[in-house]
Amino acid sequence: MASTVTHAIIGTAGHIDHGKTALIKALTGQDTDRLKEEKERGISIDLGFAYFTLPDGIRAGIVDVPGHERFIRNMLAGAHGIDLVLFTVAADDGVMPQTEEHLDILHLLGTRRGIFVITKADLADPARIRDVRDEIELLADGTTLAGAPVIEVSSITGAGLDALRAEIVRQLDGFQARRATGVFRLPLDRAFVIKGHGIVVTGTAMGAEVRVGQKLRVLPSGAEVRVRSIQVHSDSVESAGLCQRVALNLTGAEKLDLARGDVLADERLDAATARFDAWLEIRPAAKRALKNNTRVRLFIGTAETIARAIVLDDSGAIAPKA
Template sequence: MKHLIIGTAGHVDHGKTALIRALTGQDTDRLPEEKARGISIDLGFAQFRLPSGRRASIIDVPGHERFIRNMLAGITGIDLVLLVVAADEGVMPQTREHLDILQLLGIKQGVVVLTKVDLVDAELLDLVREDVAAAVKGTFLEGAPVVPVSSVTGEGLDRLVQIVDGLLEVTEPKDVTSFARMPVDQAFVRPGFGTVVRGTLVSGRIRTGDRLELLPQGLEVRVRGLQVHGEKVEVAEAGQRVGVNLSGVERAEVRRGDVLAEPGVLRPTDTFAGRLHLLASVPRPLRHGARVHLHTGASEVTGRVLLLDRDELEPGDSAFIQFRSEAPLVVGRGDRFIIRSYSPVHTIGGGGVIEPHARYRRHHAPHLEELRAKETGGRTGVIAETLARRGPVPLAEAELARLIGAPADVLAPDLRALEEAGEILALEGGYWVHRRGYAAFVEAARSALEAFYRQWPLRPGLPKEELRRKAVPQADARAFAAVLGRAVAAGELVLDRDRVLLPGREVRLTPAQESLARSLEAAVRAAGFSPPSVAELRDRFPDALTEELILHLQEEGRVVRLPGDLILHADHLREARERTRQFLRTHPTLTVADFRDLLGTTRKYALPILDHFDTQRWTRRTGDERVAGPLL
């Protein structure tokens, strides 16, 4: 079943609360001050049962200009609006401001309700109709139904109900498959239950027992119970007004504007990028750096509007902006926002969030181009741009989902479509990289290897960790392994044990180098089980390439480097291993003295060879003795 939210809007004392009472039988003015003053001050809520069997929630918002901030806290997430205009007064200042807000928030459909028709004659009603038609011209309400009603006599109410029911029939339902997200517009303590928060669930589902996150505080909370219009439920879905009983948080820790969400999907920001539309009615341009009030979801913060491609924004125009908030803010891609001048406070514009976590430079063409792509490309465009911006550093699918603000299973079809189009590449371990980022990695790796070969012509390749630091230092080990694995599978790089090589790489010695290498190997072989150190070999063969040739002999497996930089011939190492194997077949343990005598050497050399045995798991140390290891 679709769950729908109806919102009201209009000037103070134009009969919004009376209309809801006439439609639902419920009084949405709950505060003593509201009763005393006869006007709505804060948000009110009622359940609306329609002839089709649908049940919608109605949000009653205050119309007085002093309480616009309260109106903004409740209007987000509505599916249809009832713009209320009193027939005895016509369009008034807050009518226009509310209409501007609805337009800026991207509301798609609504009904104009002319209330108090029992107080006017037909001629005045026609004048009000003309007044309304002029006010809504060019907005989403142009051509919308205009329904005269009286909340006192009941005139027109049945027709209004039928029109609303018909419009809701074709209303697109909210996404219950996305992650759970509910802006909090009310919080209180219920005796015997503890902290309760209320709001409109704008996406996903919440179940009793769920663990959620309260943002921007980052508090983990658990759902103890759920209510929808006073009825206890086990599951609440997007499009419903929900009361959530929480454990893990005190009432004092919750504020209007907080967001209850699935853990790990959203994170607070202090700077987001978006497109801002400045109302044509604003008397002067908006200057770069202007301080404003910003409303999004149920929250209000102050901050500064940074214009990214100009110094002033003219009335009626739009531009890319970066909003720098003075307090932590929780927004997702595509969220709508309203800005109001700092003082005096009036609505001056609004728009949509393009990048929730932004650090863009002003007048920087690549950044502006990126914002255009993210604005027009839909979710696939956002995915592609997010990966492209990472360059050669792959993103894990879970992290990509968090940055996009959608669950991984929702992103899956978009990722596959982009992969089939060749725009992005899937890597091992659930990582993704843009095709340009992958090409940049291969180029960086080749450049690093070529520079390495120029410096060390006798070495076959770079250790993996060293290549990571040179080619993609921002990538962690798993991300690097994922993109390296793709390059190896494609034949663009070669992995040899823990070293990365360019394809076809072969180390070829000159005759002089080959002669020196043979001499070094012969010296090591002649030393037997009393291996020389690298320093001793340098002294004996004072050539600039001596140490490089020792490394070359190591790479070819002709010599082995032991602890203490001792160089042992591979044949002697194999002989020592075989002698040890034979000894441990008839002896339970092997001491250093036994090993020394077995090789006919001294303790100075026996210990490093034994340490190497331990490293290779040929032996295992127990106290001062060795026993046979699993690989002996």
Template sequence: MSKTEHHVIIGTAGHVDHGKTALIGALTGVETDRLTEEKKRGISIDLGFAPFRLPGGMIAGVVDVPGHEKFISNMLTGIGGIDLVLLVVDVNEGVMPQTREHLQILDLLQIPQGIIVLTKCDLAEEDWIDIVEEEVREEVSGTFLEKAPVARVSAITGDGLDGLASLIETKARTLPIKDADGPMRLPIDRHFTLSGFGTVITGTLLSGRVRAGDMVEVLPPGDTVRVREVQVHGKQVEEASAGQRVALNLAGLDRERIRRGAVVGTPKVFEQTTCIDARLTLLADAPRPLKFRDPVHLYLGTARVVGLVALLDRDLMEPGESAIVQIHLDRPLVAHREDRFIVRSYSPMTTIGGGRVLDPRPVKHRRFRTEIMEALKDLESGEKSFLLQKLSDQQSTTVKNLELLSGLGRERVEKNLRQLEEEGLAWQLVDQWAASDALASWRHRLRDATTRFHSENPLQPGIPHATLKGALPDKVSSKAFQKLLTMIIDDGQLVRKGEWIALSDWTPQPTRQQAEDLEKIEAAYQRGGALVKNRNEMIERLNLTPEQADTYFTFLFAEGRLVKLTEETYLHAETYQNAVQLLRDHFAQNETLTLAQFRDLFGSARKQVQALLEHFDSLKYTRRVGDERVAWKLPEKD
């Protein structure tokens, strides 16, 4: 499917028995009431779905929600993913309680577009319809539907349906085209088992694409399974993309392990959370204030959980007020920054407010802290502030992780990071990004660790790379560490000495006893020449402890007085230079060299000669061809 293909989800809202289901049936030809009880009682209990071919050919998905107050939770499950809402009002009854509650919910969720639909107009006089329309206009004043168009229809006679369909298409064309190139995310609103097929789930695809054969993760429980088949509006398709109603047949997943509210997504991209930072707004007509740690029912996507609201800057939140809060959830769900949610009072259950997620995985905050509230307001103020806050919280992270935390696409994340880099607030360290304050802290840590190592190991030429990296958090990658180290070396604060890192002015200073011991070791290697003993034998002969040996041999190697061939094989520098000269002289007269030939030339044991020739190979002085060696990049004579 094309990235620019337009997919739209239409939803209904309104009081029970105001004709929502009949309207959808008249528009689409589909009976969305599928349950026996729904047909028996004549009201919608659960969500209904239908495809709707608009006059211009676009096929929209329709979600029909129940209007009865007892099934408001089902209504909330279906309404979250819609792009365009039809607020349905029966002209014979006018605005009713669920009309108002649904309108409040739609406004809190910030549904992009809407149309007011007056139904059953065949049963009312024109003057009466005018009065009802004026009543509805007064009700929606100050909401997202304040300037919405009004359609007068009859599902029985068909009057006004063509005009409504054209109006829907006009509105739908103004909606932004969804970018389906992000990670796949589908909240589950239904799940069931079909004989011969296994587990089937349905939902509105919020982002990304999905194809048969894809591996997806179901959260909860966290199982990764294969998509056996993809359907859109009851028809098998190769691929579905963002903005479509989708049914997925999942292989190897027991229906009992999933529930409404779970999310199907790209594996290893989404995470569950039991705590969110959010901007919460209470309705002006909420029945009472909200107190610290009051329980609420929270509806996000298709999930419903109980949350304890932690008020961070007050003890009481009055109706009509808005505040940044932290909500602790009784069970995990998948949340994204900017996700909208609804809260209902714990008991009796009534809609009291809603809001949007600022941070889906925050740390626990202490209350009444000015610096915390300022940081949270910065977090709320925009994408760049949010990303900088996440960088500061995590110290270092990847673009992929920031995509996950922010809900933004990769291009927008990278654009914001580049701006932060230009402002000197963030740095790219190869495969990771870090906030500037973290970077400054790490520079200090590396210098301190090097200074401390010098103090504790006065004879060592410097601190080994691996030891120095241990001074940084584990999450800092090897590539990021090397980049940071290069930056510090380029600044002249540290220097690289072969395998070690040292302060720029560092010089090892042996004590008198250490200097004597070093002289003994060097003299022994100088006397031994090509027939020198291996390291362990030399340590035993010179009566050195393992700790002394490690320190002394490292010092002599760093000073260039000994040459290390292997962990056990060292040569005196003069002996080694003699071996290099023998190598040059041989290849001046010959094209190849065998181990036996060099053993005879050098006059040493086979094991020692083999280590020496492999050392020459590693330096690219020679290259092995079968059992022989040929000259490659022989060093020039000093």
């Protein structure tokens, strides 16, 4: 099948130890666990990155997220840019607490392309697989991923991987970047120093392209930097954007304390806001209604901050969705 995708981001989701990182390695040959602590503990702590090569040679970026509840803020930083999610549910465990939490997050983000992957299928008999399928169908009902295909795989034996690859290609065929509008923005998920090169930042690009030599603005601080070089999946390029995983080497950023949550944007964006209007949905798993003037922890893009929710409804509260 010939792919006509522009660019897209594939993300993982699912409970801890449900085989997300092992699945990506089995699909791509790339290990997304890059930290020493992750190797020692055998669990993902922070975001990991890889790519999936489509039939026409285009590389879809992959963001592998941690599944442990302690690292949910890291999961959210990666989930904001997902176009297609590989949602893992282990055959031996079935649906678990972070399975539900991650699905709620994806639903609230409006993620509509997804594949439920029953991992560790070599550890379960057909009856157990059927039970897990039923659990997934029940959990997904009423969410943006209701009706998504379910594929059982084993990252150990390789069973089901070809079917999964084919479904990824099918879902991305004809995909048009949903965030390919407006000027360039890059919510940062990493910022670090490479000896001899200086400051490097990475993220999932939104909006128009960025080019070598272009001046960008750091938001919310308003500082200006310039792009020295660009890489996409370790390849040097002259321009990038449109839902690609991008690494930018910057000049003028040496004295800036760049970090996850900052946004690099077209220099014409010179203002930030401290308030915005939004439609809020409180998921059924919430223990209570959201009342007017409640302090909340807000995740937007890759940023995390404290905010206050002003409920405009006459009732002064938003109840959990039934």
